[in-house]
Amino acid sequence: MHLLSIDDLSDGQIAAILDEGERWFAYNRQPRRNDHRLDGLTIVNAFFENSTRTLLSFEIAANRLGAQVVTMQVEHSSIKKGETLDDTARTLNAMRPDALVIRHGTRGAPADVAAIMDCPVINAGDGIGEHPTQALLDAATIRQHFGRVEGLKIAICGDLKHSRVARSNAKLLERLGAKLRFAGPPSLLPDHLGATGIDEAVDGADVVMMLRVQRERMEEDLGDGPGEFLTRYGLTEGRLAAAAPDAVVMHPGPINRGVEIEGSLADHPTRSLIVRQVEMGVAVRMACLDLLAAERLRQA
Amino acid sequence: MHLLSIDDLSDGQIAAILDEGERWFAYNRQPRRNDHRLDGLTIVNAFFENSTRTLLSFEIAANRLGAQVVTMQVEHSSIKKGETLDDTARTLNAMRPDALVIRHGTRGAPADVAAIMDCPVINAGDGIGEHPTQALLDAATIRQHFGRVEGLKIAICGDLKHSRVARSNAKLLERLGAKLRFAGPPSLLPDHLGATGIDEAVDGADVVMMLRVQRERMEEDLGDGPGEFLTRYGLTEGRLAAAAPDAVVMHPGPINRGVEIEGSLADHPTRSLIVRQVEMGVAVRMACLDLLAAERLRQA
Amino acid sequence: MHLLSIDDLSDGQIAAILDEGERWFAYNRQPRRNDHRLDGLTIVNAFFENSTRTLLSFEIAANRLGAQVVTMQVEHSSIKKGETLDDTARTLNAMRPDALVIRHGTRGAPADVAAIMDCPVINAGDGIGEHPTQALLDAATIRQHFGRVEGLKIAICGDLKHSRVARSNAKLLERLGAKLRFAGPPSLLPDHLGATGIDEAVDGADVVMMLRVQRERMEEDLGDGPGEFLTRYGLTEGRLAAAAPDAVVMHPGPINRGVEIEGSLADHPTRSLIVRQVEMGVAVRMACLDLLAAERLRQA
Structure with missing residues (x-):
């Protein structure tokens, strides 16, 4: 096996x-x-x-x-x-x-x-x-925190096109009964996913899973200026306010602070599960x- | 702790x-x-x-x-x-x-x-x-050899400004009651140490601890020609003759033979504790x- | 020892x-x-x-x-x-x-x-x-396969001049009673070995041991075009046909497929001992x- x-x-x-x-x-x-x-x-x-x-x-x-x-x-x-x-x-x-x-x-x-x-x-x-082991540890972290995965609204956001983490997580979390939403820069979305904007994905979500910007795997340059990625596609405290009241933030790491996630969110004592994932x-x-x-x- | x-x-x-x-x-x-x-x-x-x-x-x-x-x-x-x-x-x-x-x-x-x-x-x-572990092993080596550290005259010589080994050793050996002397090229001496020339430091010393020339940490080039560092600041057999009769030589390694220490001294069967330090x-x-x-x- | x-x-x-x-x-x-x-x-x-x-x-x-x-x-x-x-x-x-x-x-x-x-x-x-451990594992592999080393005809072929594998194997296999033949490009043959062409070396051999082309150790460029080394000095299925009926092929690895050995021979289920050697x-x-x-x- x-x-x-x-x-x-x-x-x-x-x-x-x-x-x-x-x-x-x-x-x-x-x-x-x-x-x-x-x-x-x-x-x-x-x-x-x-x-x-x-x-x-x-x-x-x-x-x-x-x-x-x-x-x-x-x-x-x-x-x-x-x-x-x-x-x-x-x-x-x-x-x-x-x-x-x-x-x-x-x-x-x-x-x-x-x-x-x-x-x-x-x-x-x-x-x-x-x-696959990243997806399994993510699912285990979610289940440990919420007591279940089934029925949770989970947003997976970022470079979905190049992310092996997203691919494995999408498969596993769906099998475990989560309701998945996907969001990311339009040029980084695979065609088969019904992806939306990040605000729509985060709205009411129980879990927001941010992906690392994999510059080394990107074929096209996003052409974004400093802070632009965060503003347009990243997770900020303001944006997370639209999620469920007890929503948590995840990231496979290593994180790019201020790019795909606001630093204060990554360090948030109750909202961030990032260290728990490790x-x-x-x-x-x-x-x-x-x-x-x-x-x-x-x-x- | x-x-x-x-x-x-x-x-x-x-x-x-x-x-x-x-x-x-x-x-x-x-x-x-x-x-x-x-x-x-x-x-x-x-x-x-x-x-x-x-x-x-x-x-x-x-x-x-x-x-x-x-x-x-x-x-x-x-x-x-x-x-x-x-x-x-x-x-x-x-x-x-x-x-x-x-x-x-x-x-x-x-x-x-x-x-x-x-x-x-x-x-x-x-x-x-x-x-700190380098200083502890140096002190243990000295104590094993002499049966004590207290009262010994110990010269620490070389690039005192950039040496973490010197810094930790100065703290530890002083606490253990050694009498310390410091020597080195003038541009590599911190202001707070009462440093002297190497001949003065070695005179009557029980232990001469040479530091590695840390070229990679130096901000200024010493501008010395081949052999010049050894002649001016290094430890030679001639120079060691002024130390105590049973004086020993130490070095944290790796040594630059012919730069801060004469090769024959580093290998000396009774004078050198360098391998013992390791x-x-x-x-x-x-x-x-x-x-x-x-x-x-x-x-x- | x-x-x-x-x-x-x-x-x-x-x-x-x-x-x-x-x-x-x-x-x-x-x-x-x-x-x-x-x-x-x-x-x-x-x-x-x-x-x-x-x-x-x-x-x-x-x-x-x-x-x-x-x-x-x-x-x-x-x-x-x-x-x-x-x-x-x-x-x-x-x-x-x-x-x-x-x-x-x-x-x-x-x-x-x-x-x-x-x-x-x-x-x-x-x-x-x-x-030496490569020679010992080669001898052990041969002995395990044939039940003996003594009396076997073993051809060692390739860059004999730069090969430590060949040097150790020649010593060991001779001591164990094998009959050795050597072959390789003329510029890569040490003078003291009675070396021949590869076809002569392979003829009737029980074991054909190919050496890795050690380009990094060569002093002279062989100046060969693509496939030329294999044709002139390498082991092909055609060439092996002249060996003993149950002859086996060995190589210390890593192999250069199509250079010193034909890929199909390296993978041959009964003829190749290469994986067994590892x-x-x-x-x-x-x-x-x-x-x-x-x-x-x-x-x-």
Whole structure:
């Protein structure tokens, strides 16, 4: 079993990951953590794109389950010597890892690698494809806060066209019964989403999920001046006033303060769940690694 | 409790770290080391400046206590995506580390991070600020060699203006009762130190501590030709002849042979404590990590 | 005891490494691996040249024996600050590692480092010098496949002049009783080898071991057009037809498809041992680390 897309998970598996994620969340707050259930297993992180939070999150998650963790950094890789991704996958597979976590700049690369590997592969972000563990941690954070996801009005706002976070979240939150709204700059909206302006999306929303402006993935320049993006498409305190009274703000991070979100909102003690998302990230990744590894040990 | 500066430590804590450091020094020379007292704890090394010896030293120290160690390298960090240091700290904190070791090019950055973190923060060097574990390992090395620090005449020589090592050592060695002398190129002397020429500083000294020429931190070029720095400000065998008969030489490393210190002195079998400092470094960092983590577990 | 060259090993040690390598090969295929025999030992990987497969292979090998593993990457090292290799070795030694794995671009550098270290040093590739663990894993792979090495006709083909893999393999396979043939572009042949054309070398061979074209180590440009290297010096299906009926193909990786080897041959389900070599690599390195560490613990 792989975790390349939200589509790979059954409803039961999603529920199990959210439940276990909340459990690990509490566990991680304990002064000492002595669970070594993945002792004797090798988890390889293959990161072909730079990342801080996602790599650290997976490394800590695997460590906290007692696994042996090895990280391959692309800067030091054979890729520069012209090896194909398939050959890299065959090499990694021959080292008999028990799970492979992969981030890659090209959509579909994790699936190509998974087709070669004998162990579970977790997609930690593939270009403009998916980022399933981000969606799972977002859903777990929402559920922990509201006690449910079903029936909540959730606005996903920003560069929807290039966002793997939006793609995975749209799939997962819809399956969990949320009512989704989408908003963003017109040039950054995929055609198939019924997107609106941000004010319309935020109106009455329980959750406003802002996306990072992914300048590095944009094909067209938005041509905006300083502060212009925030005014036109970003989340401000004024704009959030139209949301539900207890509405919360989310962001996958790292945030661009004053671009897609007003800094004071990101730091808001009761409105912002942004830091909580990071904490849930480690917990949900523990749940994912445990689920995949446990299934594998059962098969053996 | 944090270890940002020597000022953070009580006299009792300093004594405990030096005692425990010597104990771990002996422990590390054993053929096998089975102490896992920090098993189940997560220690994050966040290095925003390149380093070999300090990072390796902390990684090995944490490993030898059985902790789970994760290292964040700035080259792969969100910093490049424009995230603020405060936001990075909030992200790291949300991952619930049990100690954070931070090196940063800006003085005061570790204190800013510590203000956000819920766990102990160890300053592994902040610009021209402090480097407390270096001072502790230097003091432990001196005490191990002479049996005491009190009353010893210790010369600290070199770029005093930009040296965090000098700053932390001056504080610590003075508290331990050493008689300090300072010397260096006039343009590299802070005003508040009563600094002299190197010959005066070395005269009768028990310990001569040479600092690395930190060209990367200097604002003015010294304009010296090849060998000129050594002749004017460096430590030579000739110059050391004026020190106490059993005087020893120290250096935080990495050394510039023939610049601030004559190569033969650095390698001297009885005079040089330079390699011993490195060995004591791992030991003293084990003592620091253990002290901070133990205090935290007690609080829990 | 160090493992700098095949010459460092007695016949008995070679036999023990091959036997243990095969045992760890089977062990690594188990669903869970609970051997922690090197728990409490520190293994340092010092890689002064980029590498993916070799570094990962050593990291996983050490992890699977329960050792604490720390990796020093040259990009972050003091080397850039001008520290000599000897001073780096003294620093590493002072941290009391229990084994040091070193890759370096300069032939002989691991031996220089070993002269300083108190712990066993394993050469993981030194310029155009040796790469003994690669030769050991190659021999183990051949022996596992054929049940023996003695008497086999083995062709080693490619850039023999710059290949540390060829150098170590020539020594080892000859000692194990193989009948060696060498072939390569005339400008890339060392004078002392009785080298032939590739067709002559492959004729009747049981094993054809292709070397990676090491463009980065070549002093002269071969001046070949696209596909010309493969046609003149590479291994094609047509060329392999002249080998023994059950001949196998090997390559230390990463492969240049269509340069030194035809892609279909590299992927051949029964003819290619290339992926098997990678798998045996982890196993044989476990055997080497265990042998060196065990000997050291016995001495203690």
